[in-house]
Amino acid sequence: MIDLPYLKTICRSTPSKIVMVVVDGLGGLPHTQSTKTELETAHIPNLDKLASVSARGLTNPVMAGVTPGSGPGHMALFGYDPVKYLMGRGILEALGIGLHLDENSIAARGNFCTVNSNGDLIDRRAKRISTHESTPLVRQLNNISLPGVSLSVHMVKDHRFVLVLKGSGFHENVSETDPQSLNTSPLVARSLDLASKNTATSINTFVSKAESLLSNRNNANMILLRGFSKLPNLPKMNVEYKLNPAAIAAYPMYRGLAQLVGMKILETGQTFDEELLTLEKNFNFHDFFFIHYKPADAAGEDGDFNAKVSQLEKFDSHIPRLLDLNPDVLVIAGDHSTPAIMGSHSWHPVPLIIKSALTQGEGNSQFSERSFHDGSIGRIPATHVMMLALANAGKLTKFGP
Amino acid sequence: MIDLPYLKTICRSTPSKIVMVVVDGLGGLPHTQSTKTELETAHIPNLDKLASVSARGLTNPVMAGVTPGSGPGHMALFGYDPVKYLMGRGILEALGIGLHLDENSIAARGNFCTVNSNGDLIDRRAKRISTHESTPLVRQLNNISLPGVSLSVHMVKDHRFVLVLKGSGFHENVSETDPQSLNTSPLVARSLDLASKNTATSINTFVSKAESLLSNRNNANMILLRGFSKLPNLPKMNVEYKLNPAAIAAYPMYRGLAQLVGMKILETGQTFDEELLTLEKNFNFHDFFFIHYKPADAAGEDGDFNAKVSQLEKFDSHIPRLLDLNPDVLVIAGDHSTPAIMGSHSWHPVPLIIKSALTQGEGNSQFSERSFHDGSIGRIPATHVMMLALANAGKLTKFGP
Numbered sequence: 001m002i003d004l005p006y007l008k009t010i011c012r013s014t015p016s017k018i019v020m021v022v023v024d025g026l027g028g029l030p031h032t033q034s035t036k037t038e039l040e041t042a043h044i045p046n047l048d049k050l051a052s053v054s055a056r057g058l059t060n061p062v063m064a065g066v067t068p069g070s071g072p073g074h075m076a077l078f079g080y081d082p083v084k085y086l087m088g089r090g091i092l093e094a095l096g097i098g099l100h101l102d103e104n105s106i107a108a109r110g111n112f113c114t115v116n117s118n119g120d121l122i123d124r125r126a127k128r129i130s131t132h133e134s135t136p137l138v139r140q141l142n143n144i145s146l147p148g149v150s151l152s153v154h155m156v157k158d159h160r161f162v163l164v165l166k167g168s169g170f171h172e173n174v175s176e177t178d179p180q181s182l183n184t185s186p187l188v189a190r191s192l193d194l195a196s197k198n199t200a201t202s203i204n205t206f207v208s209k210a211e212s213l214l215s216n217r218n219n220a221n222m223i224l225l226r227g228f229s230k231l232p233n234l235p236k237m238n239v240e241y242k243l244n245p246a247a248i249a250a251y252p253m254y255r256g257l258a259q260l261v262g263m264k265i266l267e268t269g270q271t272f273d274e275e276l277l278t279l280e281k282n283f284n285f286h287d288f289f290f291i292h293y294k295p296a297d298a299a300g301e302d303g304d305f306n307a308k309v310s311q312l313e314k315f316d317s318h319i320p321r322l323l324d325l326n327p328d329v330l331v332i333a334g335d336h337s338t339p340a341i342m343g344s345h346s347w348h349p350v351p352l353i354i355k356s357a358l359t360q361g362e363g364n365s366q367f368s369e370r371s372f373h374d375g376s377i378g379r380i381p382a383t384h385v386m387m388l389a390l391a392n393a394g395k396l397t398k399f400g401p
Numbered sequence: 402m403i404d405l406p407y408l409k410t411i412c413r414s415t416p417s418k419i420v421m422v423v424v425d426g427l428g429g430l431p432h433t434q435s436t437k438t439e440l441e442t443a444h445i446p447n448l449d450k451l452a453s454v455s456a457r458g459l460t461n462p463v464m465a466g467v468t469p470g471s472g473p474g475h476m477a478l479f480g481y482d483p484v485k486y487l488m489g490r491g492i493l494e495a496l497g498i499g500l501h502l503d504e505n506s507i508a509a510r511g512n513f514c515t516v517n518s519n520g521d522l523i524d525r526r527a528k529r530i531s532t533h534e535s536t537p538l539v540r541q542l543n544n545i546s547l548p549g550v551s552l553s554v555h556m557v558k559d560h561r562f563v564l565v566l567k568g569s570g571f572h573e574n575v576s577e578t579d580p581q582s583l584n585t586s587p588l589v590a591r592s593l594d595l596a597s598k599n600t601a602t603s604i605n606t607f608v609s610k611a612e613s614l615l616s617n618r619n620n621a622n623m624i625l626l627r628g629f630s631k632l633p634n635l636p637k638m639n640v641e642y643k644l645n646p647a648a649i650a651a652y653p654m655y656r657g658l659a660q661l662v663g664m665k666i667l668e669t670g671q672t673f674d675e676e677l678l679t680l681e682k683n684f685n686f687h688d689f690f691f692i693h694y695k696p697a698d699a700a701g702e703d704g705d706f707n708a709k710v711s712q713l714e715k716f717d718s719h720i721p722r723l724l725d726l727n728p729d730v731l732v733i734a735g736d737h738s739t740p741a742i743m744g745s746h747s748w749h750p751v752p753l754i755i756k757s758a759l760t761q762g763e764g765n766s767q768f769s770e771r772s773f774h775d776g777s778i779g780r781i782p783a784t785h786v787m788m789l790a791l792a793n794a795g796k797l798t799k800f801g802p
Contacts, residue, residue, distance in 0.1 A: 006484065010467070358743065360431040362771065376771065378750075378780040380465055387466030391748045398746055399463055400473035400483065401493040401628065 006399060013242040016328035016393040018288045019279070020385075022077060022254075023315060024070070025297025026334025027350040027369055029341050031305055038296075038305060038340060039351065039368040042312040046319035047367035050332070055359040057377025058349035058369070059385060061336050067347045073335030074257050078237060078290070079386035087257075088172070088229020094162050095256025097154055101164065101231050106172050106199060108163045109227045110153070112137065112220035119185045119222075124178065126220035128158050137220060144209045149202050163225060165203070171196040174203060178224040186224055199228070236262025237288070241390060246282060248275045249292035258290055272314075276321050283325055287393075300338030301345075308340045329393045330355045333385055337369075349379055356392035404482060407800060414643040417729035417794040419689045420680070421786075423478060423655075424716060425471070426698025427735025428751040428770055430742050432706055439697075439706060439741060440752065440769040443713040447720035451733070452754050454762035458778025459750035459770070460786060462737045468748045471654065474736030479638065479662050479691070480787035488658075489573070489630020495563050496657025498555055502565065502632050507573050507600060509564045510628045511554070513538065513621035520586045520623075525579065527621035529559050538621060545610045550603050564626060566604070572597040575604060579625040587625055600629070637663025638689070642791060647683060649676045650693035659691055673715075677722050684726055688794075701739030702746075709741045730793045731756045734786055738770075750780055757793035 028038035061068040061076050062083065071092050072082030090107035101107060112126040112134060138161050141153040149167040156162060173192040179185075189207070191200035207223060214221045237245045239262065247258030248266050255265045264286070268278040272293050279291055293315050299307035322330060334350035351372050364371055377388065390396045429439035462469040462477050463484065472493050473483030491508035502508060513535055515524040539562050542554040551567040574597040578588045590608070592601035608624060615622045638646045640663065648659030649667050656666045665687070669679040673694050680692055694716050700708035723731060735751035752773050765772055778789065791797045 004464070004467075004484070006487075358430060358740075358747075360433070360436055374774050376750075376774060377465075378459075378774070384465035387464065388748075389466075391466035391468065396466055396468065396748070398468045398470050400470040400487050401490040 007240060008242075010397050010399050011240070011242045011390065012395055012397055013244075014287070014393065014395050016287065016395065017283070018329040018331065018389050018393050019322065019325065019327040020077065020288070020290050020331040020333065020389060021293060021322065022074065022290065023293045023296055023332065023334050025300045025336060025338025025345065027337030027339070027346075027348050028300065028308065029337075029339035029346070029348065032341065037369055038300070038308045038312055040366070040370070041305075042309045042316070044312060044316035044367055046316045047332070048365050050319060050323070050355060051353050051367040051371075052363065052365040053359070053361035054353035054355040055377050056362060056364065056372045056375025057352045058372050058375070058379045059333060059352045059382040060349055060379060061347075061382045063381075065347050067345050068336045069345070070253065070335060071257065073382070074254065075261075076382035077333055077335060077385055078261050079241075079383055080234065080261065081383060085232060085234060087232055089227025090162065090229040091227075091231060092253065093156060093160070093227070094154075094164065095260075096251075096253035097156055097162060098252035098256070099154060099162065099164065103231055103233070104166050104170065106165045106170055106228055106230055108165075108203075108225045108229075110161045110163045110223055110225050112159045113186070113222050113224050114219050115185065115222045121179065121182050121184060121186065123219070124182065124224065126159050129220050131155065131157055134159060134161070134220065137214065140213050141210055141223070144206060144213070146202050146205055151206065159220065163206070165199065165206075167198060167202060169195070170199045170202075172199070172228050172230045174200045174228045176226045176228070177203075177207060178226050186222060189225065203228070232260065234260050234262075238262045241288075241386070241395070243288040243395075244286050245288035245290070246286040247290045247292075248278045249290070250275060251292065251294055254292045263290060272318060276318060280321075280325065297338045300340050301343060303340055303343030305340035308338075328356060329389050331385065331389050333382070350382070352377060352380075352385065354388055354392055358392055404485075408641060409643075411797050411800050412641070412643045412791065413796055413798055415688070415794065415796050417688065417796065418684070419730040419732065419790050419794050420723065420726070420728040421478070421689070421691050421732040421734065421790060422694060422723065423475065423691065424694045424697055424733065424735050426701045426737060426739025426746065428738030428740070428747075428749050429701065429709065430738075430740035430747070430749065433742065438770055439701070439709045439713060441767070441771070442706075443710045443717070445713060445717035445768055447717045448733070448768035449766050451720060451724070451756060452768040452772075453764065453766040454760070455754035455756040456760040456778050457763060457765065457773045457776030458753045459773050459776070459780045460734060460753050460783040461750055461780060462783045466748050468746050469737045470746070471736060472658065474746075474783070475655065475658050476662075477783035478734055478736060478786055480642075480784055481635065481662065482784060486633060486635060488633055490628025491563065491630040492628075492632060493654065493657075494557060494561070494628070495555075495565065497652075497654035498557055498563060499653035499657070500555060500563065500565065504632055504634070505567050505571065507566045507571055507629055507631055509566075509604075509626045509630075511562045511564045511624055511626050513560045513615075514587070514623050514625050515620050516586065516623045522580065522583050522585060522587065524620070525583065525625065527560050530621050532556065532558055535560060535562070535621065538615065541614050542611055542624070545607060545614070547603050547606055552607065560621065564607070566600065566607075568599060568603060570596070571600045571603075573600070573629050573631045575601045575629045577627040577629070578604075578608060579627050587623060590626065604629070633661065635661050635663075639663045642689075642787070642796070644689040644796075645687050646689035646691065647687040648691045648693075649679045650691070651676060652693065652695055655693045664691060673719060677719060681722075681726065698739045701741050702744060704741055704744030706741035709739075729757060729795075730790050732786065732790050734783070751783070753778060753786065755789055755793055759793050
């Protein structure tokens with residue numbers, strides 16, 4: 001939560017409605033031939049028109065030069081310092097497959113790997129074996145039992161799985177077993193504080209049982225575990241901002257993040273069309289909506305410039321439906337940039353617009369990275385977006401006499 | 402004071418002169434019809450010309466989205482973190498009517514309210530009774546005596562007054578008696594630490610005596626007390642910045658704030674004309690002047706767009722007199738925006754110009770919110786303005802070898 005000791009004293013509940021659309025991987029970089037970015041290439045008349053009547057700016061998800069994962073990118077937009085509230089890798093992976101953990105569960109990101117006859121790593125990802133091949137292996141691991149420990153193993157994709165452990169007095173401060181290099185054996189998990197001793201012991205027992213189970217295989221004959229972590233205890237948006245917030249996201253991980261910060265998760269479908277339908281149906285029942293658009297990021301991660309352009313154009317076609325709802329404040333933001341020419345997340349500032357009755361526009365009519373350089377919002381930390389949304393919605397009273 | 406451990410080591414006293422003009426409520430928002438802000442609408446040729454030869458930028462008084470009261474807005478411009486040095490409501494109200502408090506005085510903002518026969522609040526502001534009607538009531542309250550306590554009650558306006566208490570070992574950590582809602586009785590003041598126990602007892606005795614005195618009335622038959630506070634012990638501008646600073650302000654509250662940060666208060670009149678006369682007369686005797694222009698804010702608070710335009714034009718007409726003094730550094734800033742379309746303070750960034758021999762201008766010739774987006778100063782926290790003023794005046798030496 002944004003570090004304002006006085007935040008609760010200035011937040012007030014009002015009937016006004018905020019819709020925050022997060023276009024995953026919104027920002028991009030110019031194509032080397034055309035010298036235009038994905039947004040500059042796309043035919044996005046609705047976004048262009050919307051930008052012309054909105055306050056415009058750019059957000060820095062974490063800080064200059066830092067490329068955020070999806071967790072930090074979203075946390076920042078919700079107003080949470082993404083460094084202070086960094087989520088463990090195990091937890092994020094668990095949220096990503098829709099696991100419901102309780103506060104005593106410890107989750108780890110696991111993957112199959114391959115070792116030689118000396119036990120040294122020769123492939124940290126076991127040739128990225130297919131989901132089809134690893135599913136029965138995960139089932140075997142799930143049958144491992146440890147005394148006094150409740151454990152479960154869950155398929156993610158390809159060589160990846162999630163391990164969830166629960167035991168009396170278990171703590172999460174345990175070192176990873178992945179040495180991050182080849183020709184060395186997987187590491188023994190070590191407790192990093194006294195309280196985590198039992199956890200480390202159980203993990204090492206689990207790993208050696210897994211090793212036995214897989215030992216007759218040539219590939220994927222061992223496992224690596226990373227990011228032991230518990231659910232973080234986060235301040236809640238409903239309490240801190242005095243909102244009644246709801247989240248609409250097709251992907252489990254974003255629902256999981258939203259739940260951790262106190263949003264109600266609305267059941268929805270797999271497409272943005274279905275997400276919008278959910279928004280329309282529930283519009284009267286909440287005062288803040290986070291709605292997530294994934295395909296732009298996926299295309300960017302694939303390094304497919306044209307696909308990203310096309311996904312931005314598809315997003316554009318949905319803008320009229322958003323406007324028909326006439327929210328008091330409409331925010332269109334991104335959790336980070338995903339330039340197709342990089343094929344990955346990046347650190348570049350992300351376009352932002354905020355439309356409300358108090359933003360009468362700045363005459364500019366292109367929704368793009370470059371044209372937002374001179375926007376009235378300027379370049380702001382992404383953690384400030386919520387403050388501006390709340391202010392524009394009349395949900396912040398004066399600070400100080 | 403801006404949180405620089407090395408500040409004192411780089412500040413140096415020089416004969417150069419800084420004039421900081423604070424135009425209260427300077428920034429605005431576009432009129433819904435004309436789509437022009439107050440500054441864009443006003444005919445302000447002197448400010449436009451001055452902007453064209455100055456460094457331009459925008460200030461954030463507290464942070465994105467946060468609307469400051471006058472206290473935080475001014476403290477920031479003087480270089481003080483407005484969150485760290487937040488002033489109590491009682492103190493600010495006392496400063497506002499020109500009371501001179503000592504370091505042992507506790508001030509509270511009081512107001513008359515109305516309760517029914519059960520003692521439950523039915524009007525927290527007693528129909529905002531007139532100053533005429535409440536003046537004799539304040540006189541009655543002022544006659545209340547408490548053993549071992551020196552107390553006084555002072556008229557502010559309408560239903561509002563200030564209570565000042567002084568007793569041996571009195572501390573300010575006492576909860577407010579205003580429940581902030583109706584159909585419940587006023588709260589008993591509670592001490593929030595051991596040291597404030599006697600203060601709370603005296604306050605409750607005062608309230609019950611006040612209740613008896615007012616009990617025969619139908620309206621304004623009870624009081625509410627808020628913001629118990631002592632004078633804060635602030636770092637002083639004369640010490641920290643090595644300045645010999647002076648303040649010129651028609652309104653008592655701004656004089657009070659200036660005094661708290663170590664400025665000498667210069668006697669002046671009720672108009673900006675008279676303030677300028679005071680500046681001219683005293684120009685040789687100080688190296689820093691804070692001079693306050695109030696009418697723009699007042700018009701904005703009234704929601705009167707045309708009046709604000711006209712007050713900005715009046716301010717513009719005084720610019721030549723400021724320039725005639727030829728200060729080494731001229732700063733024109735605002736403590737916050739007060740858009741007439743909102744009729745209140747707002748969170749929006751505030752235009753800023755700094756003119757010195759080291760600012761040769763940026764070619765732009767409109768003094769307005771939008772045209773300053775691309776100014777060389779950029780968007781800065783208002784707490785940084787003093788540093789730039791000092792630097793332009795040659796009052797900051799090199800940091801580090």
